[in-house]
Amino acid sequence: MSDTASQEPAETKTAPMIQMIGVHKWYGEFHVLKDINLDVDHRERIVICGPSGSGKSTLIRCINRLEEHQQGRIIVEGIELTSDLKHIEQIRRDVGMVFQHFNLFPHLTVLENLTLAPIWVRKTPRAEAEKAAMTYLERVKIPEQAKKYPGQLSGGQQQRVAIARSLCMNPKIMLFDEPTSALDPEMIKEVLDVMIELAESGMTMLCVTHEMGFAKTVADRVIFMDSGEIIEQNNPDQFFDNPQHDRTKLFLSQIL
Amino acid sequence: MISARARASSDTLALIKSKGFLSCGVNTGLPGFSAPDTNNNWTGMDVDFCRALAAAVLGDTTRVKYKPLTAKERFTALQSGEIDILSRNTTWTQIRDTSLGLNFAGVNYYDGQGFMVKKSLRVKSAKELDGAVFCMQAGTTTELNLADYARLNKFTYKSITFETNEQVREGFETGRCDVLTTDQSGLYSHITKLSDPDSAMVLPEMMSKEPLGPVVRQGDDAWFNVVRWTLHALINAEELGVTSENIEQMKSSSNPAISRLLGTTGDMGAKLGLDNSWAFHAIKQVGNYGEIFERNVGRLSPLKIRRGLNALWNRGGIMFAPPIR
Amino acid sequence: MSATENGWQPAPDLPPPSSSVGIIGWIRQNLFSSPLNIFLTVVGLYIIYKAGVPILDWVFWSADFSGEDQSACTSGGACWVFVGQRLSFFIYGFYPESEYWRINVLFVLLAVLIIPQMIPAFPHKKWLGWFFLVGFPIVSYVLLLGGSFSLPHVETEKWGGLMLTLVISFVGIVFALPLGTLLALGRRSDMPVIRAICVGFIELWRGVPLISVLFMASVMLPLFLSEGAHFNKLLRALIGIVMFQSAYMAEVVRGGLQAIPKGQYEAAAALGLGYWRSMGLVILPQALKLVIPGIVNTFIALFKDTTLVLIIGLLDILASVQAAITDPAWSAVAAEGYVFTAVAFWIFCFGMSRYSQGLERRLDTGHKKR
Numbered sequence: 038m039s040d041t042a043s044q045e046p047a048e049t050k051t052a053p054m055i056q057m058i059g060v061h062k063w064y065g066e067f068h069v070l071k072d073i074n075l076d077v078d079h080r081e082r083i084v085i086c087g088p089s090g091s092g093k094s095t096l097i098r099c100i101n102r103l104e105e106h107q108q109g110r111i112i113v114e115g116i117e118l119t120s121d122l123k124h125i126e127q128i129r130r131d132v133g134m135v136f137q138h139f140n141l142f143p144h145l146t147v148l149e150n151l152t153l154a155p156i157w158v159r160k161t162p163r164a165e166a167e168k169a170a171m172t173y174l175e176r177v178k179i180p181e182q183a184k185k186y187p188g189q190l191s192g193g194q195q196q197r198v199a200i201a202r203s204l205c206m207n208p209k210i211m212l213f214d215e216p217t218s219a220l221d222p223e224m225i226k227e228v229l230d231v232m233i234e235l236a237e238s239g240m241t242m243l244c245v246t247h248e249m250g251f252a253k254t255v256a257d258r259v260i261f262m263d264s265g266e267i268i269e270q271n272n273p274d275q276f277f278d279n280p281q282h283d284r285t286k287l288f289l290s291q292i293l
Numbered sequence: 294m295i296s297a298r299a300r301a302s303s304d305t306l307a308l309i310k311s312k313g314f315l316s317c318g319v320n321t322g323l324p325g326f327s328a329p330d331t332n333n334n335w336t337g338m339d340v341d342f343c344r345a346l347a348a349a350v351l352g353d354t355t356r357v358k359y360k361p362l363t364a365k366e367r368f369t370a371l372q373s374g375e376i377d378i379l380s381r382n383t384t385w386t387q388i389r390d391t392s393l394g395l396n397f398a399g400v401n402y403y404d405g406q407g408f409m410v411k412k413s414l415r416v417k418s419a420k421e422l423d424g425a426v427f428c429m430q431a432g433t434t435t436e437l438n439l440a441d442y443a444r445l446n447k448f449t450y451k452s453i454t455f456e457t458n459e460q461v462r463e464g465f466e467t468g469r470c471d472v473l474t475t476d477q478s479g480l481y482s483h484i485t486k487l488s489d490p491d492s493a494m495v496l497p498e499m500m501s502k503e504p505l506g507p508v509v510r511q512g513d514d515a516w517f518n519v520v521r522w523t524l525h526a527l528i529n530a531e532e533l534g535v536t537s538e539n540i541e542q543m544k545s546s547s548n549p550a551i552s553r554l555l556g557t558t559g560d561m562g563a564k565l566g567l568d569n570s571w572a573f574h575a576i577k578q579v580g581n582y583g584e585i586f587e588r589n590v591g592r593l594s595p596l597k598i599r600r601g602l603n604a605l606w607n608r609g610g611i612m613f614a615p616p617i618r
Numbered sequence: 619m620s621a622t623e624n625g626w627q628p629a630p631d632l633p634p635p636s637s638s639v640g641i642i643g644w645i646r647q648n649l650f651s652s653p654l655n656i657f658l659t660v661v662g663l664y665i666i667y668k669a670g671v672p673i674l675d676w677v678f679w680s681a682d683f684s685g686e687d688q689s690a691c692t693s694g695g696a697c698w699v700f701v702g703q704r705l706s707f708f709i710y711g712f713y714p715e716s717e718y719w720r721i722n723v724l725f726v727l728l729a730v731l732i733i734p735q736m737i738p739a740f741p742h743k744k745w746l747g748w749f750f751l752v753g754f755p756i757v758s759y760v761l762l763l764g765g766s767f768s769l770p771h772v773e774t775e776k777w778g779g780l781m782l783t784l785v786i787s788f789v790g791i792v793f794a795l796p797l798g799t800l801l802a803l804g805r806r807s808d809m810p811v812i813r814a815i816c817v818g819f820i821e822l823w824r825g826v827p828l829i830s831v832l833f834m835a836s837v838m839l840p841l842f843l844s845e846g847a848h849f850n851k852l853l854r855a856l857i858g859i860v861m862f863q864s865a866y867m868a869e870v871v872r873g874g875l876q877a878i879p880k881g882q883y884e885a886a887a888a889l890g891l892g893y894w895r896s897m898g899l900v901i902l903p904q905a906l907k908l909v910i911p912g913i914v915n916t917f918i919a920l921f922k923d924t925t926l927v928l929i930i931g932l933l934d935i936l937a938s939v940q941a942a943i944t945d946p947a948w949s950a951v952a953a954e955g956y957v958f959t960a961v962a963f964w965i966f967c968f969g970m971s972r973y974s975q976g977l978e979r980r981l982d983t984g985h986k987k988r
Binding site for chain 2: 703704706707710711712713715773775833836837838840841851928929930931932933937938940941942943944945946947949950952
């Protein structure tokens with residue numbers, strides 16, 4: 038068991054890490070999330086899939102309030118997300134996010150990318166932050182790139198740096214927003230390997246991806262979304278072998 | 294605007310005495326009147342008048358802070374109290390005297406728009422300029438004055454206007470025109486810049502009256518009097534033959550007018566709120582009007598302007614100062 | 619599998635033909651490649667010769683360099699004696715001669731602070747840069763104005779020449795950049811009131827010519843202030859210039875902010891960085907770097923615009939030259955004065971331009987798509 042788990046207070050173990058209760062969201066007139074109800078347990082690994090435009094990215098982006106929901110409640114680690122900036126920043130510190138396009142800071146070296154938030158948000162001393170950053174870089178297997186700039190790395194390396202950057206904040210939850218979609222095929226594996234390793238260490242993860250192999254290997258639960266609704270959710274075996282809903286069947290037949 | 298003018302009408306003389314210097318608005322650069330000299334000091338007739346004032350009020354010509362002003366901002370600077378006196382070749386007109394909240398304290402230079410011609414034209418009078426081509430600066434009253442003058446004297450002319458002073462001179466020098474017209478004081482400064490200064494001459498006629506003098510705020514009579522009578526003292530000194538050189542001997546002169554001027558008899562200074570030796574300081578340190586004129590614009594200067602109208606009344610000019618008594 | 623293991627090797631690189639390399643190759647390719655090209659080259663050289671020789675003759679060969687006054691200028695070319703005689707006025711204005719050392723100290727300090735920035739390997743450049751932006755203005759203020767540390771007070775009416783030009787531009791640059799950045803951020807703010815204020819400010823100042831700003835500062839403002847509050851004309855002009863320039867700067871910086879992908883904002887937010895930290899640490903360093911050419915362009919424009927202060931009676935370098943060339947003690951020396959001014963401006967503007975190019979190269983971290 039990972040050491041982060043042992044430090045958890047007893048009561049948060051029983052309560053869900055993330056609760057979404059009747060969440061609705063609109064982009065203008067467009068109803069993008071419709072009555073989402075979702076509980077994510079401690080150390081649960083969830084893969085969210087669905088056709089493009091189904092609202093899956095929006096859903097996870099609501100969890101760290103990169104998107105604002107208009108109805109319903111979202112409670113992360115017992116803190117409800119409202120327009121209160123303090124709460125938002127508190128939650129963002131504990132929720133890591135990996136983006137489709139990596140979004141590394143191009144003007145900073147890899148090491149500076151990793152230490153920026155620990156130094157400025159967590160107030161970690163620089164030396165300590167750099168030491169921690171190096172261990173995370175080793176964990177994603179690119180310590181030798183620490184002094185380079187993101188522009189000098191390959192896509193797969195950049196995404197691994199992005200994962201390490203999130204981990205440097207010691208997040209309790211990791212959100213992945215299509216982390217391999219922008220990668221060349223030969224680089225997908227190196228990123229997935231890191232994600233699998235992370236999942237096996239016991240991190241709570243929500244992952245929007247079309248990598249069904251990844252879902253089968255590590256997911257505790259697979260969620261299928263379409264048109265802003267959660268259509269179906271199940272454990273991977275049931276989900277892939279015995280989909281219940283017609284739309285799920287159609288979707289799986291198209292991507293598998 | 295009204296309140297702005299009214300408010301700055303406090304006791305300027307007391308203010309100058311308490312701050313220990315005089316704020317003098319001058320031209321940013323007009324040779325002979327106000328311009329930086331080779332040692333980077335302000336010099337010229339208008340500057341000398343401020344120096345004389347400082348000597349009269351504070352006993353020291355160096356107690357002046359010069360504020361170079363453009364034509365557009367000069368009256369505001371005076372109205373707002375930024376300067377104590379405007380000594381910046383400003384023409385005394387009725388509108389300025391009556392509607393700007395200002396008072397002209399007198400005239401220290403009688404100027405007027407004149408004509409400069411090439412000597413080779415053999416023209417002796419402006420009356421002979423029929424059909425001539427005139428060079429002048431654009432956007433000034435020069436053009437209007439010329440039009441009026443031509444209509445009045447029934448002659449035809451062509452005009453070429455230029456943006457800057459240098460271009461006007463260049464046009465004259467390269468023969469694009471026969472006549473260059475601007476204020477007479479400016480004509481003399483143009484002549485010095487010609488490659489052959491002897492090739493041109495200034496005609497005697499003037500087509501406009503431009504009496505230039507120091508200006509103060511309206512409603513501060515004590516300070517107005519100091520400025521006006523300092524100017525008169527300088528002119529009277531010339532008339533009485535008192536110069537910066539002979540002033541020590543003149544102190545023992547038997548002429549009562551000189552004694553009053555130099556403060557050896559009478560209480561002339563005290564009546565202005567000044568020391569009785571006010572005019573003595575001014576004349577000793579700056580010179581009388583004639584000395585100031587010759588040094589800055591006259592014989593002793595590169596401009597070589599003749600006294601003309603600015604000669605004393607008893608020597609063919611119109612400089613006439615009321616007596617100090 | 620590597621190539622050698624397959625027994626296959628890439629063909630060796632051959633050198634390019636000699637006619638396409640070296641000076642000869644360049645001349646042949648660029649100047650004499652076709653009859654028309656040859657014709658244009660010859661005509662061009664002829665024009666350069668016809669125009670260049672008289673200019674060089676006037677500037678150097680027929681010019682007079684040494685002497686005391688007008689009488690030394692007899693050769694028919696440029697009378698540089700005039701510039702030499704009045705150089706102190708063009709540089710220091712009316713500043714008292716005994717206090718020139720203060721300005722000289724600042725000139726040296728300026729050079730000491732700027733030259734290391736041009737040397738890539740120089741250590742502590744960052745601190746020198748910060749001192750340049752924060753410490754140097756304070757030192758300059760104390761030294762130039764005096765009145766403290768037993769330095770005699772020199773009122774701003776005595777400031778002039780190149781020194782005044784540099785003071786105005788430096789103040790404009792140092793204050794307009796941060797103020798403009800704040801305005802640009804405000805213009806993109808989520809808060810409607812702040813956005814409205816910033817948009818209003820920017821559009822107001824961008825909508826008026828600098829000349830009218832200066833006129834307002836020198837002619838109108840004193841009338842509105844209560845008596846005794848008529849503060850320094852230079853200060854009024856400086857405030858006007860800073861306001862005006864910061865509005866322009868805001869638009870330049872806004873362009874940079876718009877070019878930063880949304881992902882950068884999101885990544886910074888997702889890491890828990892608050893607004894000011896994401897702006898200060900992530901967004902602005904990238905945005906400002908993107909718009910360095912625009913910023914320097916604005917600076918150069920500002921530097922040249924400072925000459926407009928002559929219309930409110932501040933004697934900057936151009937106004938000093940204009941005042942000096944009217945001196946009747948010298949014959950026509952306008953050309954010399956203006957050439958001197960032009961060269962002085964060109965040196966500073968060209969320096970700024972080169973510096974910005976160097977800065978761009980140095981800050982390039984290889985993420986730009988070429």
